[in-house]
Amino acid sequence: xxxxxATDRAPTTSSAGWAGSRRPTLIxxxxxxxxxxxxxIGLGPIGVSPPTVLRIIAHxxxxxxxxxxxxxxxxxxxxxxxxxxxxxxxxxxxALGVVGVTLQAIVRNPLAEPYILGVSSGASTGAAAxxxxxxxxxLGAESVSLMAFFGALGALALVLALARSTGRITPSRMLVxxxxxxxxxxxxxxxxxxxxHSAEGARAVMFWLLGSLANADWSTLPIGYLGMGVGMVLVFxxxxxxxxLALGDETAMASGVDPGRTRLLLxxxxxxxxxxxxxxxxxxxxxxxxxxxxxxRIIGPIHRxxxxxxxxxxxxxxxWADVAARMALQPRELPIGxxxxxVGAPVLVxxxxxxxxxx
Amino acid sequence: xxxxxxxxLRLGAVDxxxxxxxxxxxxxxxxxxxxxxxxxxxxxxxxxxxLSPNRGVVLIDDEAIGSMSQRSIARSVSxxxxxxxxxxxxxxxxxxxxxxxxxxxxxxxxxxDDDRKAALDGLELVDMSGFVExxxxxxxxxxxxxxxxxxxxxxxxxxxxxxxxxNHLDVRYQHEVLTLxxxxxxxxxxxxxxxxxxxxxxxxxxxxxxxKVVHQGRPDDVLRSDVLEPxxxxxxxxxxxxxxxxxxxxxxxx
Numbered sequence: 001x002x003x004x005x006a007t008d009r010a011p012t013t014s015s016a017g018w019a020g021s022r023r024p025t026l027i028x029x030x031x032x033x034x035x036x037x038x039x040x041i042g043l044g045p046i047g048v049s050p051p052t053v054l055r056i057i058a059h060x061x062x063x064x065x066x067x068x069x070x071x072x073x074x075x076x077x078x079x080x081x082x083x084x085x086x087x088x089x090x091x092x093x094x095a096l097g098v099v100g101v102t103l104q105a106i107v108r109n110p111l112a113e114p115y116i117l118g119v120s121s122g123a124s125t126g127a128a129a130x131x132x133x134x135x136x137x138x139l140g141a142e143s144v145s146l147m148a149f150f151g152a153l154g155a156l157a158l159v160l161a162l163a164r165s166t167g168r169i170t171p172s173r174m175l176v177x178x179x180x181x182x183x184x185x186x187x188x189x190x191x192x193x194x195x196x197h198s199a200e201g202a203r204a205v206m207f208w209l210l211g212s213l214a215n216a217d218w219s220t221l222p223i224g225y226l227g228m229g230v231g232m233v234l235v236f237x238x239x240x241x242x243x244x245l246a247l248g249d250e251t252a253m254a255s256g257v258d259p260g261r262t263r264l265l266l267x268x269x270x271x272x273x274x275x276x277x278x279x280x281x282x283x284x285x286x287x288x289x290x291x292x293x294x295x296x297r298i299i300g301p302i303h304r305x306x307x308x309x310x311x312x313x314x315x316x317x318x319x320w321a322d323v324a325a326r327m328a329l330q331p332r333e334l335p336i337g338x339x340x341x342x343v344g345a346p347v348l349v350x351x352x353x354x355x356x357x358x359x
Numbered sequence: 360x361x362x363x364x365x366x367x368l369r370l371g372a373v374d375x376x377x378x379x380x381x382x383x384x385x386x387x388x389x390x391x392x393x394x395x396x397x398x399x400x401x402x403x404x405x406x407x408x409x410l411s412p413n414r415g416v417v418l419i420d421d422e423a424i425g426s427m428s429q430r431s432i433a434r435s436v437s438x439x440x441x442x443x444x445x446x447x448x449x450x451x452x453x454x455x456x457x458x459x460x461x462x463x464x465x466x467x468x469x470x471x472d473d474d475r476k477a478a479l480d481g482l483e484l485v486d487m488s489g490f491v492e493x494x495x496x497x498x499x500x501x502x503x504x505x506x507x508x509x510x511x512x513x514x515x516x517x518x519x520x521x522x523x524x525x526n527h528l529d530v531r532y533q534h535e536v537l538t539l540x541x542x543x544x545x546x547x548x549x550x551x552x553x554x555x556x557x558x559x560x561x562x563x564x565x566x567x568x569x570x571k572v573v574h575q576g577r578p579d580d581v582l583r584s585d586v587l588e589p590x591x592x593x594x595x596x597x598x599x600x601x602x603x604x605x606x607x608x609x610x611x612x613x
Contacts, residue, residue: 240461240466243458247458250409253409253438254433254437255458256434257429
């Protein structure tokens with residue numbers, strides 16, 4: 001049938017079977033993530049079985065089961081140390097996955113990742129200033145995290161000012177501004193380390209720069225969950241705008257989406273997410289780059305599926321990277337950024353090879 | 360209805376449009392023609408808010424475009440853009456057309472069965488209903504343009520703008536795409552380079568030169584050698600083969 005004949009015919013179509021549901025895949029990913037969290041909590045120098053982990057958690061949360069059924073050390077390890085640590089890993093991993101998928105859409109670049117905005121460099125500068133020179137010590141026990149967060153906000157403000165200086169924000173302006181601010185603040189951090197009097201302080205900064213979940217505790221966890229959780233919900237709220245931005249500014253505009261304004265809103269939201277993530281766990285690379293790509297292969301490019309899938313995969317990757325970080329060279333602990341880098345680098349190479357192949 | 364009057368547009372140091380005017384005509388196809396750089400695409404982009412004129416007014420149903428949200432504009436005007444590609448996203452044809460329904464749904468709302476039906480109807484109208492699950496990146500140029508038009512149909516706006524929809528298409532698809540556009544009987548403005556296509560498929564032509572509307576009217580009134588030769592700087596002759604007349608072009612005699 002020719003095109004012209006088709007236009008004369010009344011459309012008689014059904015939406016049945018159209019664009020298959022991805023719900024089973026999303027449910028499976030969610031279940032795998034939950035099981036991984038429970039198993040990961042039990043893994044470490046002192047192993048605790050998953051049923052005992054669940055009983056300890058249920059005891060503390062709902063008053064179920066008798067505490068006599070497990071050792072007090074197990075209780076302390078699970079409830080005080082590992083649970084907050086694994087939960088922090090899960091939320092930070094989710095946030096990095098969601099931020100990665102968002103940035104890849106709004107700058108239309110598959111190699112975009114959470115740290116291209118320069119926000120992590122700002123957080124690092126803030127943290128280094130706090131660790132090495134005690135700047136912001138008046139902020140209390142969490143001064144390093146708070147200084148890192150303020151550093152992230154400062155970097156974001158700088159990037160937005162540079163990216164908007166010649167009009168509305170475009171992907172290329174944002175990338176250049178992010179890279180420029182990253183380099184500038186990395187140089188400042190290096191200078192701070194160079195002028196530090198304490199070798200121990202410099203080592204602490206290095207460990208922080210490479211990322212760690214070791215400082216997780218119940219006091220900071222709710223703030224992190226709230227900040228990153230709200231950010232991820234907002235990104236999901238704007239999921240269709242991401243689909244349209246990924247198709248180009250003109251297409252987005254023709255579909256009722258103001259690309260400049262939407263990009264600005266999303267950049268602020270994801271930068272705040274990264275600020276929360278970096279301030280609580282340092283700079284953890286590759287998760288935000290790799291999780292969206294793997295998710296895209298599993299579930300396709302539509303953001304209503306891609307965002308939750310990236311969140312689940314980011315959580316999975318970071319939770320298991322943390323298990324490797326604390327078990328690979330025990331009793332020593334590796335910075336988590338080293339683990340994600342060692343695993344992530346081959347993923348990046350494979351990605352580049354695949355892009356070359358498809359081009 | 361869209362009406363643009365007195366449009367001045369300056370991009371960087373270049374005056375792209377100077378006092379340009381254009382309006383849709385009920386149920387008709389208006390062709391926007393002119394040499395490269397005459398401002399055709401820029402004028403079209405002013406009609407849906409992609410570019411903001413430095414002076415002049417664009418009215419959509421008597422409302423100034425500047426006071427409308429982008430979503431309201433898109434409810435009134437759908438566009439086949441030049442950048443409509445799926446390079447950044449390996450999206451299926453069905454999902455792409457469905458995104459045309461975004462203007463009718465809030466950010467928090469999912470697409471409904473009605474939206475999917477509208478998308479499928481659009482695809483069926485352009486004879487692409489068998490391509491729902493195919494990747495947009497794997498279509499030929501002609502198939503892709505038909506999908507772009509299907510998306511406009513799904514958007515259900517009363518006006519369609521097309522920015523050089525026949526670019527990169529072979530002659531068969533050029534004719535099929537423009538015949539389809541005519542059959543829609545929607546207020547349409549189409550930017551065209553090929554004057555013979557403009558002659559055959561447009562009800563009204565607007566000729567731009569150096570950012571100004573230099574002539575407009577029925578195709579017979581505009582596509583004349585005395586009108587076109589000063590604008591294009593090339594010899595224009597009208598040939599008739601009994602059924603149709605064609606324009607032939609050649610260098611002006613020295």
